[in-house]
Amino acid sequence: MSSMRILIIEDDRDAAAYLVKAFREAGYAVDHAADGVGGYDLAQEGGYDVAIVDRMLPKMDGLALIGALRAQNIETPVLILSALGQVDDRVKGLRAGGDDYLAKPYAFSELLARVEALARRRPKGAPEETTYRLGDLALDRLSHKVTRAGEEIALQPREFRLLEYLMQNAGKVVTRTMLLEHVWDYHFDPQTNVIDVHVSRLRAKIDRDFDAPMLHTVRGAGYMLRDGAR
Amino acid sequence: MTALAKLFRATAFKLTLAILGLSAIGAALVLGVVAWQVIKLVDDETRQTIEAEAKGLSEQYDVGGVRQLGAIIEARSRQPGSSLYLLTDSAGEPLAGNVAQLPPGVLDRAGVVDTPYETADESSPGRRALARIFVLPGGFHLLVGRDLGDRARIGAVMVRAMAVSLVFFAALAALGALFVARRVLSRIDAMNGSARAIMAGDLTRRLPVSGSDDELDRLARGLNEMLARIADLMAGMREVSDNIAHDLRTPLTRLRNHAEEALRGDADRAAYRVALERTIEESDGLIKIFNALLLIARAEAGAESAGMSAFDVGETVASVAELYEPLAEEYGVALRVEAASGLTIVGNRELIGQAVANLIDNAVKYGAGEAGEPPAEGRSEIAVSARGDGATVTIEVADHGPGIPAADRARAIHRFVRLEGARSRPGFGLGLSLAAAVMRMHGGAVRLEDNAPGLRVAVTLPAGVPALPSPAAKAAA
Numbered sequence: 001m002s003s004m005r006i007l008i009i010e011d012d013r014d015a016a017a018y019l020v021k022a023f024r025e026a027g028y029a030v031d032h033a034a035d036g037v038g039g040y041d042l043a044q045e046g047g048y049d050v051a052i053v054d055r056m057l058p059k060m061d062g063l064a065l066i067g068a069l070r071a072q073n074i075e076t077p078v079l080i081l082s083a084l085g086q087v088d089d090r091v092k093g094l095r096a097g098g099d100d101y102l103a104k105p106y107a108f109s110e111l112l113a114r115v116e117a118l119a120r121r122r123p124k125g126a127p128e129e130t131t132y133r134l135g136d137l138a139l140d141r142l143s144h145k146v147t148r149a150g151e152e153i154a155l156q157p158r159e160f161r162l163l164e165y166l167m168q169n170a171g172k173v174v175t176r177t178m179l180l181e182h183v184w185d186y187h188f189d190p191q192t193n194v195i196d197v198h199v200s201r202l203r204a205k206i207d208r209d210f211d212a213p214m215l216h217t218v219r220g221a222g223y224m225l226r227d228g229a230r
Numbered sequence: 231m232t233a234l235a236k237l238f239r240a241t242a243f244k245l246t247l248a249i250l251g252l253s254a255i256g257a258a259l260v261l262g263v264v265a266w267q268v269i270k271l272v273d274d275e276t277r278q279t280i281e282a283e284a285k286g287l288s289e290q291y292d293v294g295g296v297r298q299l300g301a302i303i304e305a306r307s308r309q310p311g312s313s314l315y316l317l318t319d320s321a322g323e324p325l326a327g328n329v330a331q332l333p334p335g336v337l338d339r340a341g342v343v344d345t346p347y348e349t350a351d352e353s354s355p356g357r358r359a360l361a362r363i364f365v366l367p368g369g370f371h372l373l374v375g376r377d378l379g380d381r382a383r384i385g386a387v388m389v390r391a392m393a394v395s396l397v398f399f400a401a402l403a404a405l406g407a408l409f410v411a412r413r414v415l416s417r418i419d420a421m422n423g424s425a426r427a428i429m430a431g432d433l434t435r436r437l438p439v440s441g442s443d444d445e446l447d448r449l450a451r452g453l454n455e456m457l458a459r460i461a462d463l464m465a466g467m468r469e470v471s472d473n474i475a476h477d478l479r480t481p482l483t484r485l486r487n488h489a490e491e492a493l494r495g496d497a498d499r500a501a502y503r504v505a506l507e508r509t510i511e512e513s514d515g516l517i518k519i520f521n522a523l524l525l526i527a528r529a530e531a532g533a534e535s536a537g538m539s540a541f542d543v544g545e546t547v548a549s550v551a552e553l554y555e556p557l558a559e560e561y562g563v564a565l566r567v568e569a570a571s572g573l574t575i576v577g578n579r580e581l582i583g584q585a586v587a588n589l590i591d592n593a594v595k596y597g598a599g600e601a602g603e604p605p606a607e608g609r610s611e612i613a614v615s616a617r618g619d620g621a622t623v624t625i626e627v628a629d630h631g632p633g634i635p636a637a638d639r640a641r642a643i644h645r646f647v648r649l650e651g652a653r654s655r656p657g658f659g660l661g662l663s664l665a666a667a668v669m670r671m672h673g674g675a676v677r678l679e680d681n682a683p684g685l686r687v688a689v690t691l692p693a694g695v696p697a698l699p700s701p702a703a704k705a706a707a
Contacts, residue, residue, distance in 0.1 A: 086528060087580045105517055107510075158552060184553055188584035189518060191591050191661065197556035220507075 003029045004119050007051040009039030009065070010081070011058055019052065022108050023115075036060025043069055048076050049119040052111075055082030055093065063096040070097040077118040081106070090187060109221035113173040120172070132167040135227030137206065137214060139167055148206055158183065159202050166215065166225040175222035199223055236415065243411035250403030257399065258392055265388035269381055276360050276376045277342070283313050284362055284374045296370055300326040313376050314347065314359050320369020329359075329373060337363055337371040344378070358382070417446055421453075433461050466530060470523060478519065485512040522660040529581065529667040543582060543623055543691065544573040547616040550586045558594050558612060563629075565590070569616040573623045575691055577672045585668040588661035589627040589687050590614060597629025597684060623693045628686035639678040665689075 006028045010016040016032055023030045031048075033039035036057040043051055043065070055062040066078050080098040082089060093101045100114050132139045136149040144160055146153045155163065161183045166174060176195040180186050203215045216224050237243055291299045296317075303315045307328035316327035318337060324330075331348040340363050347359045361375025420438045427435045436457060437450040492505030548569040558565045575582075593612045613628045665687075666676040674691035 086524070087578060105513075107514070184549060186550075186553075186583050186587075187580055188587065189521065190553065190587050192557060192595070194553050194557050197560055198553075201556055 003027065004049040005029045005031070005047055006115065006119075007031050007033070007039065007042055007048040007076075009033045009036070009043075009051065009057060009062070010054045011035060011056075012054070015054075019111075022112075026112055034058075036062065036065045040065050040068060043074060043076060044072065046074060046076070050115050051076050051078045052115065053078055053080055053098070055080055055084055055089075063093065063098075066097040079111075079114055079118060081111075087187070107221075109173070109218075110175050110177065113175045113178060113222060116172045117169055117174065117178065132164070132170075134167055134170045134225065135212075135214065136210075137167075137227075139163060146206070148210060151209075153205055155202070155205060158198070159205065162198060162202050163206065163225075166223065170225050170227075173218050173221050173224050178222070237408065237411050240411040240415050242414040243407045246407035246410045247403055250399060250406060254396055254399035254403070257395055261388060261392045261395070265385060268384050268388070272381045272384060273360065276378070276381075279313065279376055280342075280360065280362050280374050284364065287372065287374065288364075291366065296325075296366065296368070299372070303327050313374060314349075314361060315375075316371075316373040318371045322371075325370075327373070329375075332373075337373060339363060340365050347375075414446070421446075421450060428457065433457075433464065463530070466527075470527060474523070478516065481512055481516050481519070485509055485516070488512065519660065522664055525581075525584075526660065526664050526667045529664070529671040538576055538578055540574050540576045541579045542571060542573060543575045543577075543625070544569040544571045544616045544618075546579055546583050547586055547614060547625055550583050551590060551614045553587070554590045554594060558590075561594050562610070563594065563597065564611050565614060566611055567614045569614070570618060573616055573618040573693065575623055575672070575693055577691070578668075581668045582672065585665035585689075586625060586627075588665045589625075589689075592661050593627050593629040593631070593685070593687075597631030618693055621693055623691045625689040625691070626686060628681045628684060630681065630684040633680060633683055633685040634678055636680070662687075 004027075006023055008016060008019050008023070008030060010019060010032070011034050013034070016034065020030045020032050031042055033042050037059040039051075039053065039057065040060060042048075053062045053065060057065070060068075062080060062082070066080070069076065069078070077099045078097065079100045079102060080093040081102055081104060082093065083104045090101045090103075099118055102111055102114060128141075130140065130142050132141070137146070138148075139146050139160075141164065144157075146155055146160065146163060162179065165179065165182050176193075177187070179195050179199075180188075180190065199215065199217075203213075207213045207215055212227075214225055214227065216226065218224050287299060287302065290302050294301075300317055303317055303326040306312055307315050307326070312328065314327070314329050316329040316332070316337075317325045319325055322337065328349055329347050333345060336343060336345050342360070342362050344358065344360055347357055347361075349357070358378040359375040360378055361373050364372045364374075366372055417438070417440065424435050424437045436454045439447050439450045439454070441447070488505050488508045492502055497505070548567055548571075551565055551567040551569070555565050555567075590612070593614075597612055611630060613626070615624075615626045617624055662676075669676050669689050669691065672691055674689055677688045677690075679686040679688060
């Protein structure tokens with residue numbers, strides 16, 4: 001992995017130290033700022049693949065910081081990390097220009113998966129692909145056709161959306177909450193492993209009749225779609 | 231402040247006084263107008279009499295000149311209750327008549343005058359007359375008039391009537407004000423007493439309602455409703471803190487035990503790993519409980535408002551049902567979904583979605599058999615529906631499980647309540663109370679009904695633009 005650069009703006013020293021260490025271990029180049037103004041200066045210099053911004057920061061509030069960056073056309077993807085986890089707070093954060101929102105306390109695997117999804121996002125304005133391919137699996141977004149090794153696989157609309165999202169993020173871990181957010185557009189905690197059941201249905205359709213499984217469960221984190229043949 | 235001072239300061243006392251004062255002024259005005267009219271009538275009559283007399287005398291003068299005029303005046307002057315006459319020569323000396331004295335110069339002014347005068351026989355000063363004065367050829371002056379004693383007497387009667395009625399009014403005002411003020415004050419004092427008792431900690435006390443349905447009663451009832459709502463919220467808060475104390479202690483104890491157990495003895499890496507994984511699992515469970523409690527508390531306080539928008543709740547119900555459909559299948563039940571589209575409500579789609587998810591989750595977990603086992607006879611279907619009648623939207627989730635006995639239904643909505651038979655299943659007992667709190671926040675009500683067999687949860691939400699949840703809707707919920 002070519003080293004991705006990540007900026008962490010977090011005033012709590014323990015939390016910041018933990019994040020810096022964990023992201024370095026995950027192979028990122030990490031910079032840290034302990035307040036809003038310092039974070040803004042670093043972010044302005046640019047070049048970061050993702051910025052993780054705490055909502056409540058000394059000197060400059062997290063949302064104000066994002067607003068200031070966006071006003072200067074700095075489009076670095078921003079993940080807001082906040083102790084305010086209610087639906088309202090999330091809506092406010094995303095309206096302020098954040099790209100994703102994660103409430104504390106969080107599982108690091110969740111944060112990492114979301115940061116990776118943000119970091120490798122297609123740059124804004126790039127043309128959208130109409131067909132996703134991964135190994136012998138192909139998904140046509142226009143005709144809604146899915147084939148594996150040339151064989152057509154019939155999917156329900158929701159299964160199609162699920163596979164589409166997994167293919168968009170092929171090779172990356174996607175968590176259950178990410179799936180719920182992007183495929184169903186809900187952010188709540190569904191209490192039961194409803195997502196798992198949907199994934200296993202999809203898996204039955206795309207993997208069962210083939211030798212190499214592509215849809216993998218990543219323990220303690222979520223799922224990953226990758227080309228098993230390689 | 232003495233009781234009397236308090237009485238005089240009472241708004242009711244002042245108001246009563248003011249009203250009676252105004253009535254007194256009104257009464258005086260009415261009497262004044264009547265008096266004025268009566269006096270005017272008397273004056274008019276007097277003038278007419280004078281005119282008639284003057285006409286008669288003028289005829290006499292035309293026939294017999296000053297001499298006959300003087301004789302006639304002399305004759306008429308002697309009749310009792312007669313008019314007033316005075317005939318003078320050019321030097322001003324009286325020739326005939328019953329008027330002895332006039333202010334100087336009065337006779338020089340021809341026309342009608344209102345003048346003091348004195349009679350010849352009795353000297354009762356201060357008499358006034360309305361008179362007409364004629365100047366005759368040869369410097370003779372003739373005065374014809376009427377005494378104004380009647381008019382003065384009528385005026386005096388009127389003034390007396392006014393004075394007497396004012397005194398009565400004043401007395402009545404004072405008494406009325408005292409009575410009203412004491413009546414109102416005693417009730418206000420009773421209300422104050424209740425308020426003090428409530429402030430002192432007796433939250434069950436309510437303001438007294440007299441039953442007369444007057445404005446004080448309405449005020450008392452309004453305040454009582456407010457007190458009831460506050461008491462509800464307080465009870466809710468107390469319940470939450472009690473629940474947190476009791477129900478979080480168990481998972482926290484487990485958490486601590488796992489950590490302690492791992493530290494005790496010579497555990498290997500694998501054992502540490504297991505212990506740490508369990509610790510994370512337990513803390514995730516705790517976080518979930520906290521989140522649910524926070525959400526309930528915020529929904530009950532009506533704090534979640536920025537996420538409000540108009541959305542199709544039928545679509546939400548359908549999509550949430552679809553989310554649970556494979557899970558239901560794993561439990562061996564079929565989800566039958568009948569969700570009409572175009573059921574617009576204004577609310578928080580996330581929260582409504584979460585509430586509906588909780589209801590379906592409960593139905594799947596408690597209404598079906600264990601996962602992987604075939605469901606018991608007749609438990610093979612869960613019906614989820616959303617329909618609207620224009621004014622309201624009704625969402626129903628009905629299962630064919632064991633249901634909830636009627637006696638337990640009210641309790642089932644409370645936080646952390648896990649009914650008999652549910653304790654062996656996963657969950658914290660927050661799902662239904664969260665759903666109920668969310669629906670109440672949207673002005674809706676949740677009813678638990680018998681699905682014969684099974685449980686039917688029916689939610690009624692106001693369609694379209696929601697009014698703020700009314701106390702009535704909350705009381706019904």
